[in-house]
Amino acid sequence: MTTKYTEDHEYIRVEGATGIVGITAYAQDQLGDIVFVELPSVGKVLNKGDEAAVVESVKAASEIYSPASGTVIEVNTALTGEPGLVNQAPDTDGWIYKLRLTNPAELDTLMDDAAYAKHTA
Amino acid sequence: MAESSNEPLKTVVLNDEHVKLGGRMVPFSGYSLPVQYPTGIIAEHKWTREHAGLFDVSHMGPSFVVIDGTPASPDAGHADVAALVEPLVSGDIAGLKPGQLRYTLLLNDEGGTRDDLMIGRSPLYGGSLYVIVNAGTKQADWGLIEARLGSRAKLTRADDGALLALQGPEAVAVLDAILPGVGNLAFMHYGPFDWQGARVIVSRSGYTGEDGFELLCAKEHAATLWNTILADSRVKPIGLGARDSLRLEAGLPLYGHDLDDTVSPIEAGLNFAVSKRRREARDFPGAGRILAELGGELTRVRVGLFVEGAPAREDTTIFDAHGVGIGRVTSGGFSPSLNRAIALGFVTPQHAAPGTRLQVEVRGRMQAAEVTQLPFVPHRYVRKATP
Numbered sequence: 001m002t003t004k005y006t007e008d009h010e011y012i013r014v015e016g017a018t019g020i021v022g023i024t025a026y027a028q029d030q031l032g033d034i035v036f037v038e039l040p041s042v043g044k045v046l047n048k049g050d051e052a053a054v055v056e057s058v059k060a061a062s063e064i065y066s067p068a069s070g071t072v073i074e075v076n077t078a079l080t081g082e083p084g085l086v087n088q089a090p091d092t093d094g095w096i097y098k099l100r101l102t103n104p105a106e107l108d109t110l111m112d113d114a115a116y117a118k119h120t121a
Numbered sequence: 122m123a124e125s126s127n128e129p130l131k132t133v134v135l136n137d138e139h140v141k142l143g144g145r146m147v148p149f150s151g152y153s154l155p156v157q158y159p160t161g162i163i164a165e166h167k168w169t170r171e172h173a174g175l176f177d178v179s180h181m182g183p184s185f186v187v188i189d190g191t192p193a194s195p196d197a198g199h200a201d202v203a204a205l206v207e208p209l210v211s212g213d214i215a216g217l218k219p220g221q222l223r224y225t226l227l228l229n230d231e232g233g234t235r236d237d238l239m240i241g242r243s244p245l246y247g248g249s250l251y252v253i254v255n256a257g258t259k260q261a262d263w264g265l266i267e268a269r270l271g272s273r274a275k276l277t278r279a280d281d282g283a284l285l286a287l288q289g290p291e292a293v294a295v296l297d298a299i300l301p302g303v304g305n306l307a308f309m310h311y312g313p314f315d316w317q318g319a320r321v322i323v324s325r326s327g328y329t330g331e332d333g334f335e336l337l338c339a340k341e342h343a344a345t346l347w348n349t350i351l352a353d354s355r356v357k358p359i360g361l362g363a364r365d366s367l368r369l370e371a372g373l374p375l376y377g378h379d380l381d382d383t384v385s386p387i388e389a390g391l392n393f394a395v396s397k398r399r400r401e402a403r404d405f406p407g408a409g410r411i412l413a414e415l416g417g418e419l420t421r422v423r424v425g426l427f428v429e430g431a432p433a434r435e436d437t438t439i440f441d442a443h444g445v446g447i448g449r450v451t452s453g454g455f456s457p458s459l460n461r462a463i464a465l466g467f468v469t470p471q472h473a474a475p476g477t478r479l480q481v482e483v484r485g486r487m488q489a490a491e492v493t494q495l496p497f498v499p500h501r502y503v504r505k506a507t508p
Contacts, residue, residue, distance in 0.1 A: 032362070033163040035455040036431050036462070038484070054484065056432055058162040058455050059362055087161075 004067065004110035007119065011091070012067040012099075014107060019068050022095040023055060023086060026120045031057040034086040039075040040097055046070060048106050053096050055086060068106045070099035133179040134283045134340045135347055142358050150256035152180040155360040162362035166457040169329060169367055170498075173289040174359035175350050182259030183279040183322075183337050188248030189272065195219070198247025205274055206240065206250065209265060211386055211405050213396035220244030222251070222309045222324050226386050226394050227262060232407020232414075233382040234389070236262050237374065239326065244312045248274075251311060251322065253284075253335075255376045283343035288333030288367070290501065291355040296323075296334055299349055303334060308502045316346065325503070328364065330371030330496055332503040369463060370456050372425055372495030378435060379423060379451040379465050387414035388467065390423045390495070421448060421467040425497055426479065428453070428462035429489040433481040439466050440480040440487065447472050450481065458498050464490070 003013045009027035012019040028034065038054040046052050046066040053064040075097045079085055086094040101107075111119060130153045133139075139146065144155030154177065157165060168174055186206065192198025203215040212225030222241035226234050236258040243249035254262040259280065267276050287296055297304040300314040303323050311324030319342040327333040338346050350356055365375070374380045374389055385407065386395050392415065399405050403412060426433070432455050439448040453464035464481070472479060477492040 032157060033161045035163075038431055054431070056455070058366055058457070059156070061431070061434065 002107075002112070004107050004112060005116035005119070006065065006067045006110060008065055009120075010064055010067045012107070012110070014101070014104070017101055017104075018073070019070060019099040019101050019107075020095050021052065021064070021067060021097050021099060022090055023064065024116070024120075025090050028087045028090045028094070031055065031062060033058050034083045037079040037083045037086065037096065039077070039079065040072045042072050042075060044072045046072065046099065048103070055096075056083075064096060066099070067110060068099060068101055069103045070101045072097050073100050074098040131180075133177055134281075134343045135177050135179065138344055138347055139177065139358075144358070144360060147361070149361055150180050152256065154180060155358070156362045157360040158358050160357070162360070162366060163457045165357065165359045165363035166366050168357045169289045169331065169359055169363060170458060171289070173287055173291040173295050173333075173353075173356045174329070174363070175347070175356050176286040176288065176359050176364055177283065177347070178286050178335070178364075179280070179283045179343075180256040181280070181284055182254040182256060182262065183284055184252045184254070184263060185277045185279060186250040186252055186266065186270065186274055187246075187277070188274045192247045195247030198249075199242055202248045202250055202274055205270055206252075206266065207399075208404065209269055209406070210238075210240070211395045211399060211411075212240065213398050214240055214242075214250070216396070216398065217242035220310045220312050222311050222326055224309075224394055226391065227254075227265070228386075228406040228411075229382060230406050231383075232385045232410035234376070234380045234384050234386065235265070235382065237376055237380055237391075237394075238262065239324075241311050241324065244310075251324075252276075257377055279337060282337060282339045283347070285336045285338070285347065285350070286327050286329075286333060287336070287350060287356070288327045288329040288331045288359075290332060292331070292333040293503070295350065295353045295355050298353070306334075308332075308504050316342070319346075321346065328371070328373060329367040330373070330498060330500040330502075331367075332501055366454060366457055369452055369454055369465065370458055370496065370498040371500060372465070372497060374423070374465070375452055384423075384467075385411055385414055387411055388419065388421055388423060419470045422470050422473045423451070423465060424468055424473050425493045425495040426450070426453075426464040426466060426481070426490045427493050428464055428481055430462065431483050431488065432462040433464045433483055433488070433490065437464070437466075437481050437483060439468055439490070440482065441472055442478050442480065444480070444487070447479070456497060463497050465495075468492070
């Protein structure tokens, strides 16, 4: 299991052929209290870099871009009632969607833990 | 309101205090100000509704207008200074009682709103007004007022100190312990209070819908006063983010968004700010349009909307139930008190009745919306002074 990061602060945790996407602890802190999450539809086909979801804080809406290409196989419906999970547990209960990866080689272009730590330092 | 420009950002007197408290500083109206502290906007918002929140609003434009010379009597002095200022605004300034403060509108000749502001009559002196304007418009407002005053009165800016707001149900108990007597101020009244040898101008007013106070003090006392108020465990510092969500729930317009040069007081639902005497005298800028609108000739009105789903932000288009565009959102966001999206916007008068089902288009998708009474959250002003 590895986790990769985009420059826009999305993470993708890879578990076999599945990628779990969310925003990082750094990103949720920058955004502040999350009040609404617009989830993608299950079955949606995303290319790397496509707008996949929208996370709204009290102040503004922020687009979430897919860190990798694939098909959405599950979305975190708990966020509909409790969007604050993105703040409380961005890495675990605050995940946004799961993707069946179609081009795992893309992940090599993303940052690893060390590179992301440097990116947000 | 201009939120970005090429001008270098000004800092407020309390800048170091905000940084020490972990305030996240952002540009706003030409100033660097805290949008939130570490606890976050929702916690700050709720704290203010339940306890007392302390805001730094020193970017705003407090000023004093004082008549030249010594008036024959306090009332004569007030009549003179009111006569100078009234032609610019919609409100009854002559009718203010000593120490009374009034929300009014600076109008252009087309009946649009140059600014919304507060004008108070000094509780002590005849011929002296306390005038508080918005940050983004202060240069223009003051220029306009000064041109009108000529040599007959002088405008003195007081925006080099600190303007604080303490808001919430516990504000009165907190502040009366620090500045004894402020609890006796009636809503929309102000007066000078002595604090450790310094003079603090305190008004019972605010921008949250809660009971509370606004305090003007000189820069050398600002940090001590700020920290003295914050030392009370009932008080937390509150940033601009919660200030905006609080005023939105209270249904209060934000200049530059819900009010601008094209919006009349009647369109904005601020009929109360066009006083009866002024209506009868028809002696304010744009009176022709404004009186016609009061007679029913309106093309748009400001309403409150409950929005289903994602917040509908400023400039979101509003549609009727059939998908015909009928207006736009001017302020939209999330209500921490109601835990749902709310918005202010302008719609055609036939769609303005509470209960009217409308739609808003957010990211290409229609969402249900419903016109609702304003304010979204009831005001809790304390109209009478505590005995």
